[in-house]
Amino acid sequence: MKKLVFIFALSSFALTACSKPENKPVQESAQTAPQESAQTAESTAASQPLAAGDTAETSLDWAGEYKGVFPCADCEGIKMELELKSDKTYELTEEYLGKGAGKEFKSKGTFSFDTKNPSIITLDKAAENRKFFIGENFAEARDMETGEAIDSQLNYKLTKEAN
Structure with a gap:
């Protein structure tokens, strides 16, 4: 019985611990990824002259x-x-x-x-x-x-x- 409670507690802890970090970084990366890519695109465009095909x-x-x-x-x-x-x-x-x-x-x-x-x-x-x-x-x-x-x-x- 102790083994069953211990396995259940350990499984619950492992599942809870694994699920929290996955959700939070996904939300943060979903929010910051467009901002980072937009900033990168802006800085790249500002630092490079227009390509010949952009006229x-x-x-x-x-x-x-x-x-x-x-x-x-x-x-x-x-x-x-x-x-x-x-x-x-x-x-x-x-x-x-x-x-x-x-x-x-x-x-x-x-x-x-x-x-x-x-x-x-x-x-x-x-x-x-x-x-x-x-x-x-x-x-x-x-x-x-x-x-x-x-x-x-x-x-x-x-x-x-x-x-």
Whole structure:
């Protein structure tokens, strides 16, 4: 009888002792693992420059037609069509709507991706060196001097047309 009580007590102690440490470290590691991996990823990203594959030029499907209507001070808007070709040439068409209807301007030439901000393209002199931010399925007009976003509530985005 003493042996049975002793075995039972020893088994209970062993099971209790084994189960507590397993639950607690699992909970702690589940809570800290995402934090540690996020911190590691942040520090790694901060210490390493962007890889060549992490630019709009190489990671986005940027070639295609972008369309939209830009605001106009003295007309209803400017219908814009920007076609970016994979050989880094473009065609830009601007058509004035409303008051200035019928006025259409076309520019053709080459563009380049900015070295400081590879998500920005600059059209050549034929299009007055205009700058556009290239995002996933959109192109947004930028300040021609700085490449910064235009500080306005107005819409300066062109949407990529589905092929």
